[in-house]
Amino acid sequence: MSIYDTLNDRQQEAVFYTEGPLLILAGAGSGKTRVLTHRIAWLIDQIGVNPWNILAITFTNKAAGEMRERVDQIVGFGSESIWVSTFHSMCVRILRRYIDRLGYDTNFTIYDADDQKTLIKDVCKYLQIDTKMFKERSLLSAISSAKDELVTPEEMTLRAEGDWAKKKIAQVYTEYEKQLKANNALDFDDLLLKTVQLLQTQPDVLEYYQERFRYIMVDEYQDTNTVQFKLVSLLAGKYQNLCVVGDDDQSIYKFRGANIMNILNFEKEYPNAKVIKLEQNYRSTSTILNAANEVIRHNTGRKEKSLWTENGEGEKIQFRQFDSAYDEADYIVSDIKDKVNSGKREYKDFAILYRTNAQSRIFEEKMVVSNVPYKIVGGVNFYARREIKDLLAYLKTVDNGKDDLAVRRIINVPKRGIGLTTIGRVQDYATEREISFYEAILAAGSVPGIGRALGKIESFAALIEHFKAEGERMSVAELMDEIIDATGYVEELQADSDEEAESRLENIEELRNKIVAYEESCEAEDEKSTLSGFLEQVALVADIDSLDEETDYVVLMTLHSAKGLEFPHVYLAGLEDGIFPSYMTITADDPAELEEERRLCYVGITRAKENLTLTCARRRMVHGETQYNKMSRFLKEIPLSLLSTGALFKKEQTEEEPKVSAYRQAKQAFATKAFAATKPAQQFTVTKGKGPGYDVGDRVRHIKFGEGLVTQITEGGRDYEVTVDFDTAGTKKMFAMFAKLQKID
DNA sequence: TTGTCTGCATTTTTT
DNA sequence: ATGCAGACAA
Numbered sequence: 104m105s106i107y108d109t110l111n112d113r114q115q116e117a118v119f120y121t122e123g124p125l126l127i128l129a130g131a132g133s134g135k136t137r138v139l140t141h142r143i144a145w146l147i148d149q150i151g152v153n154p155w156n157i158l159a160i161t162f163t164n165k166a167a168g169e170m171r172e173r174v175d176q177i178v179g180f181g182s183e184s185i186w187v188s189t190f191h192s193m194c195v196r197i198l199r200r201y202i203d204r205l206g207y208d209t210n211f212t213i214y215d216a217d218d219q220k221t222l223i224k225d226v227c228k229y230l231q232i233d234t235k236m237f238k239e240r241s242l243l244s245a246i247s248s249a250k251d252e253l254v255t256p257e258e259m260t261l262r263a264e265g266d267w268a269k270k271k272i273a274q275v276y277t278e279y280e281k282q283l284k285a286n287n288a289l290d291f292d293d294l295l296l297k298t299v300q301l302l303q304t305q306p307d308v309l310e311y312y313q314e315r316f317r318y319i320m321v322d323e324y325q326d327t328n329t330v331q332f333k334l335v336s337l338l339a340g341k342y343q344n345l346c347v348v349g350d351d352d353q354s355i356y357k358f359r360g361a362n363i364m365n366i367l368n369f370e371k372e373y374p375n376a377k378v379i380k381l382e383q384n385y386r387s388t389s390t391i392l393n394a395a396n397e398v399i400r401h402n403t404g405r406k407e408k409s410l411w412t413e414n415g416e417g418e419k420i421q422f423r424q425f426d427s428a429y430d431e432a433d434y435i436v437s438d439i440k441d442k443v444n445s446g447k448r449e450y451k452d453f454a455i456l457y458r459t460n461a462q463s464r465i466f467e468e469k470m471v472v473s474n475v476p477y478k479i480v481g482g483v484n485f486y487a488r489r490e491i492k493d494l495l496a497y498l499k500t501v502d503n504g505k506d507d508l509a510v511r512r513i514i515n516v517p518k519r520g521i522g523l524t525t526i527g528r529v530q531d532y533a534t535e536r537e538i539s540f541y542e543a544i545l546a547a548g549s550v551p552g553i554g555r556a557l558g559k560i561e562s563f564a565a566l567i568e569h570f571k572a573e574g575e576r577m578s579v580a581e582l583m584d585e586i587i588d589a590t591g592y593v594e595e596l597q598a599d600s601d602e603e604a605e606s607r608l609e610n611i612e613e614l615r616n617k618i619v620a621y622e623e624s625c626e627a628e629d630e631k632s633t634l635s636g637f638l639e640q641v642a643l644v645a646d647i648d649s650l651d652e653e654t655d656y657v658v659l660m661t662l663h664s665a666k667g668l669e670f671p672h673v674y675l676a677g678l679e680d681g682i683f684p685s686y687m688t689i690t691a692d693d694p695a696e697l698e699e700e701r702r703l704c705y706v707g708i709t710r711a712k713e714n715l716t717l718t719c720a721r722r723r724m725v726h727g728e729t730q731y732n733k734m735s736r737f738l739k740e741i742p743l744s745l746l747s748t749g750a751l752f753k754k755e756q757t758e759e760e761p762k763v764s765a766y767r768q769a770k771q772a773f774a775t776k777a778f779a780a781t782k783p784a785q786q787f788t789v790t791k792g793k794g795p796g797y798d799v800g801d802r803v804r805h806i807k808f809g810e811g812l813v814t815q816i817t818e819g820g821r822d823y824e825v826t827v828d829f830d831t832a833g834t835k836k837m838f839a840m841f842a843k844l845q846k847i848d
Numbered sequence: 849t850t851g852t853c854t855g856c857a858t859t860t861t862t863t
Numbered sequence: 864a865t866g867c868a869g870a871c872a873a
Binding site: 162163164189190191192216240291292294295355356358359458459460461481484515518520521522523524525556642643644645646647661662663664683685686687688699700703725726 | 849850858859860861862863
């Protein structure tokens, strides 16, 4: 009896088919990770492939670690020399070795979203771009998609010919690139793009990696974008032993440039590709699986497949609608508590999934109050916190003096009396001479107009030089301590006794732990721990990587983060039109966006193994205002026969609304299903309470237009449109939400 | 130069 | 509700 006997026929076929391109269409819960690990084992064990020649690309570091571990368990040796990593960390590894060929230093810095924003602001200021017209956000996303599509600044400039707005964007892109290079920095997209450029321009490097990676596997292939596709094709170009695993129904990263065509057209790209479908689900009960199938059925243009399972029917899916988001959170948390207290489950069996990170807060509050251990994945990244970024900026400055952003960040943190004017002068001097900001600092004596700040700058330069010298002989942790000590960063926080300062100190302590952990892990692998190495690790960790299956806590995260995970009991919260599917996708004119939301819903449902609870609230606070939402359209796509709406629950007595039971509400919602498609969802937002707080015939005051008479109120979209006859300003139509009209008695 | 105030926009999802 | 940029005073 071999380990491969435990696989089903299809899975075996996928494992044994080792030569040439292979597309595995793996439905949710069909055991694709098992297939991949067994395939690697098979390659090593039976085909005699050197582990060194295998590359497996996963979506997260966590998945990579798990895969390595599982291969290790099967094969027992050699797994450490397999390359298992994410696209990004693989690229960094390659670039650290060869990027000098593209004119960068190999100790380049990686810019995160925050740094990108700072840089783009600088660029806009420098180019005198009107950021009212060109939002930094959209500029960045334009640049990002250009990089995803392998479009260089030169190309974009050419394409923009004759279009003023496009030319502006191209100009920004060009300058942004220039500055990145001057700072010896790469952004996330660059990691992929530069690697592709490297392989395209350096035949010997390409040859080396093609030879090295004779067998390539890519997980979550449906979420790859054009650069990633290109990268994989380059690497697999010689041996063509490329195995990709994916599920078009789980493609949820289009907004990040993921190109679903990569999977749909795999057979066109590789005409001799073998296609294997894995359709047996081992994860969920048939009830859950049916619900998922029913929902995803509403999408068009998918690869036909039908998931089935031998698992039992299991329990019905629970559905609950609540008056408010508070009630919703209350119910879920106490439901979890009940089930744990009755000994049926442990905390770690539960996951609460939601559409947006903002929804986590309310659950967190309830968890704290109820004393339920929990872990929130995502949200504000640990490394994005101010104190962490500050200290990292010191490390970056020591590591890569060209990183102007880092130097400018810390030159006056903690306060040294170096102000904006001084920084501006130094920057001008640096720009003029085309030297880095830090070089200008070192030459501060010759910068004009510095005046009495000179001494302060010189002592700052001396401080950094001191760190650089010390860094040569110190470990990263020691250097960090020295920085904390010499700058008085912690001291300053300690003097501050409020709660925020306290949590900052804790974070700094946590950072120190992470540095020590990094150094220990290097030691374990017999590698030298370096400052660059640590900074790189920091840049590429996702929050999900810190998820630990062993710890007994409830996990809270977005649906996106939940991809690839499974839990015995899943709560899908906030199933309301406007939340999920999000308001953006409902109002977008592209139906494809709604389909992506539906796939997200499919992903969410299929995370559940045994129990699934769907909840929504009639009323919830969003951005400081109360929103009234209809239940999600996706709910209506689940057959009523799979649902249980459970016992009735308390309604708030203060509300004047008709008292309809949850069950009736649900029933009504399903009954109107046929009409729902043609009628727009009725939802609206008001600043407080119900209605705009005034009526036709009332006198109101507007902050700018003065007093006037309300002549008409019409309900439109998510707001009221109010027509007011102003005494002095004439008749205006405006939305109640924005106008903030005040009734005059 | 620093701190505070005010008005303004912002809100999907992430390696 | 929160966070940021710009204005202005200390």
